[in-house]
Amino acid sequence: MRKAGHIVASVLDVLKDASKPGITTAILDEIARKEIVSLGGKPSFIGYMDYPAHICTSFNEEIVHGIPSNRKIEEGDVLSIDCGAIYQGYHGDAAISLCIGDVPDETSKLVEDTRLSMVKGIESSLIGNRIGDISNAIQVYAEKRGYGIIREYVGHGIGTEMHQEPSVPNYGSSGKGLILSSGLTIAIEPMLTLGGWQTNVSDDKWTVSTKDGSISAHWEHSIVVSRDGPEVLTSLTGRP
Numbered sequence: 584m585r586k587a588g589h590i591v592a593s594v595l596d597v598l599k600d601a602s603k604p605g606i607t608t609a610i611l612d613e614i615a616r617k618e619i620v621s622l623g624g625k626p627s628f629i630g631y632m633d634y635p636a637h638i639c640t641s642f643n644e645e646i647v648h649g650i651p652s653n654r655k656i657e658e659g660d661v662l663s664i665d666c667g668a669i670y671q672g673y674h675g676d677a678a679i680s681l682c683i684g685d686v687p688d689e690t691s692k693l694v695e696d697t698r699l700s701m702v703k704g705i706e707s708s709l710i711g712n713r714i715g716d717i718s719n720a721i722q723v724y725a726e727k728r729g730y731g732i733i734r735e736y737v738g739h740g741i742g743t744e745m746h747q748e749p750s751v752p753n754y755g756s757s758g759k760g761l762i763l764s765s766g767l768t769i770a771i772e773p774m775l776t777l778g779g780w781q782t783n784v785s786d787d788k789w790t791v792s793t794k795d796g797s798i799s800a801h802w803e804h805s806i807v808v809s810r811d812g813p814e815v816l817t818s819l820t821g822r823p
């Protein structure tokens with residue numbers, strides 16, 4: 584699983600550098616496919632519930648599951664890229680959000696605070712804690728700063744399947760839910776907005792957007808709970 588995670592981390596690094604104004608998300612998708620395969624992995628998104636691409640690319644008010652297309656990246660966009668890969672039967676899954684060029688301060692803050700809320704969740708992923716402790720750490724961090732927290736899409740267990748038990752919501756009560764034990768592998772993925780939490784799925788059946796049109800950001804890491812503390816599998820350093 585570490586290797587699967589490291590493939591995803593490397594691919595996202597390449598995609599981050601390639602995400603410049605004028606580049607289409609279809610080009611990013613093709614870069615992702617090539618990189619995953621050249622690193623010895625297998626793309627996990629394509630064909631998953633008939634999903635038609637190798638990554639998800641979600642712009643601005645789009646939250647998750649945007650399908651790569653001929654849409655060009657523009658200055659001022661927030662672009663979230665979600666990538667998954669399989670290596671020797673094990674999955675890695677991670678997402679980043681990027682500010683393209685100059686964006687308003689509140690937008691860049693949303694993007695960084697969404698990442699930091701994920702870090703709070705990761706830091707709570709300690710043996711003996713519960714899933715609710717992760718959820719609550721994310722919720723408290725996000726709500727203190729006034730962000731909307733998406734509720735209909737959540738983090739998840741990950742392993743031989745991309746999505747397994749348990750669910751890892753981005754809101755909830757500490758002290759509730761599954762007790763974390765050594766070796767548990769989960770994907771922690773807060774989705775925060777500058778507005779409300781309600782969502783809409785577009786006619787393409789995939790793209791999830793905020794109902795109120797507010798900007799959204801999404802970050803995700805796959806991690807393993809261990810005696811040495813949480814290890815981030817989708818980071819080459821093991822740290823967020």
Ligand code: MF3
Nearest residue numbers: 627628631634639665667676
């Ligand atoms: N990676 C997404 C998640 O974080 C799932 C992508 S859905 C797919 O759970 F269809 F694109 F694969």
Ligand code: CO
Nearest residue numbers: 676770772803
């Ligand atoms: Co995920």
